[in-house]
Amino acid sequence: MVFKQQEKYHSIAGEKYDMMKQVKRKLGLVALTSILTFSLAACGGKSASNETKASEQPSGTAATDELKAEPGAELLLWDSKDPFVEYASKEFEKKYNVKVKFEKVESTDTVKRLSTDGPAGTGADVVVFPHDHLGTAVKSGVILPNDYFEEETKKTIVEPAVQASTYEGVLYGYPRNIETYALYVNKDLVKDAKLDTWEDIIAFSKKFNDVPNNKFGFLYEANNPYFNYAFMAGYGGYVFGKNGTDKNDIGINNEGAVKGMEFYRSLKEIIPVNPKDITADVKTGLWQEGKVAINLDGIWNAGNFAKLPFEVEVIPLPKMPGGAEPVAFSGVKSYYVSSYSKYPNAARLFAHFLTTKEMMLKNYELNGVLPAAKGLENEEAIKNDKIIAGFMQQVAKTQPMPSIPETQFFWQSVTPAIEQIWNGADVKATLDKAAGEMKTNIATGNK
Known part of the structure; x- marks a missing residue:
């Protein structure tokens, strides 16, 4: 048999040379059983008006308060322009009375673009990108930790996705889907x-x-x-x-x-x-x-x-x-909140909303992506999908790329x-x- 020669093997989706750290989970900003260790120095480079110290709760809330969007908040999302994004944006507006606009930006270009558009005031409030860009994003100071919803995220999202969305012990991402x-x-x-x-x-x-x-x-x-x-x-x-x-x-x-x-x-x-x-x-x-x-x-x-x-x-x-x-x-794609957002609470709410069980099931229904949430393998739609059901089983036996x-x-x-x-x-x-x-x-x- 003769195969057509090619100079390089196929580049796998999401595989990049410039990859970031995959580390042991440490309890982060609202941890109940360990001492806070995150340093603000890891988020250097953002403007003083947008800095959020890791030891502080989201603005205007206490740890036990319900997070509320800032009055008059409007959000910009950078993501693919697909049926799920349109659906989720409308549902979020209905629930929180916060308007969401979205712009199509390739996930692999997001961090670089946010580094320039963020300080200029034209960047998105919520973005999505694969986990191999997380280290660069943290070092550039362009994203905020997933602080308010940290414990809920760890309880509801599969472990490999949480690990991949964590950098130096701090959870930043709101995991959306896994590729394996x-x-x-x-x-x-x-x-x-x-x-x-x-x-x-x-x-x-x-x-x-x-x-x-x-x-x-x-x-x-x-x-x-x-x-x-x-x-x-x-x-x-x-x-x-x-x-x-x-x-x-x-x-x-x-x-x-x-x-x-x-x-x-x-x-x-x-x-x-x-x-x-x-x-x-x-x-x-x-x-x-x-x-x-x-x-x-x-x-x-x-x-x-x-x-x-x-x-x-x-x-x-x-x-x-x-x-x-x-x-x-x-590989894991997650939503992240921009450190330059004028409405960080609303942005946190939206990133979390996009990755709730209900929304993940909707994203699967509309786009066929593999949700990062725990327990979805028991949902009838997924149980009857012999392709996605098989990948759900495989996810438990994966390791995020270093x-x-x-x-x-x-x-x-x-x-x-x-x-x-x-x-x-x-x-x-x-x-x-x-x-x-x-x-x-x-x-x-x-x-």
Whole structure:
């Protein structure tokens, strides 16, 4: 079989080199059981009139008071222009008598633009962006902590999303949705085949494969570390220690990571092609043509895959040899309140309103996104959606991508390493070399 050559593997939605810190949860601004530790210095750069100290409650409220919007408040939201945004804005206005205007701004451009538009007085009050931009936003001083609704957020939102929306122990985001990957299954091809473990998938694929005719039991972007990290982490590998925050503790070459990459290479038995040739476009084309039975891919394709002319369901990544479960990377989009907002209370209320259970279900209904709220897997609409229900199960077995800037060196070093491993290089020696390169680049600050 001949695949069309491409120079680079497909860039995964939400994956960036400039990533921020993912850290242990610490109780923040209204914590009941720990001492406040956040320093105002982390929010340097904003105008004095808009500063909100972490040790203070939202203006005009006490911890036990109901938060109220400022008189005459009007809000601007930067988000995608979609049916949910229009619906939610109107519902919020009905409930709080606060008008909301919205402007379409790409989430990846939000922080940079807010850094200039905020001080100029033309920035949004509420914005949305992926968690790998959080560190930059905090250091730039353009967002406020999620203080008033902090405890409620922690109780109602799944842990990976809370972690991803937290920076240096302080929760900033109001998590909206999670992006991760799992296994799309063509039920017309797989039928009732057992898929409980990777051994099952390998056994099925050996029977199904017809390589000369481009038919595969299982296929994925085998040259992409974003997906392969799940195998490393499942056996105990990691990028950085202390929940992704310690740049001096690199775990890509520990015993677990080596074992994960040994398993990765075993998949060559059922994917006997050059991994560079398995680009996202090539793989998706074969999948849509009904030539791939099991497709490891992300939730960002859920809408399109649900419309295919065959039955599709999603299942979590199954157990690897020895019973270890893969740990997939995840990315989180959250709403944030601008530190330059003239109406911070109204903005807090709106960010919270957008991420209530009711609104998340509406966003799922209108846009098909994977809600970040706990317990939604029991909702009838989601239970009956075999694609979203499968991703809801996978979310519990994910880990937010580390977000410190040094993560860029992981992508740079591990991408060629996994290609070499696939082609027969010694696993331990190859990962040791990649870890050494990361340490050197971190020490010298190479970009």
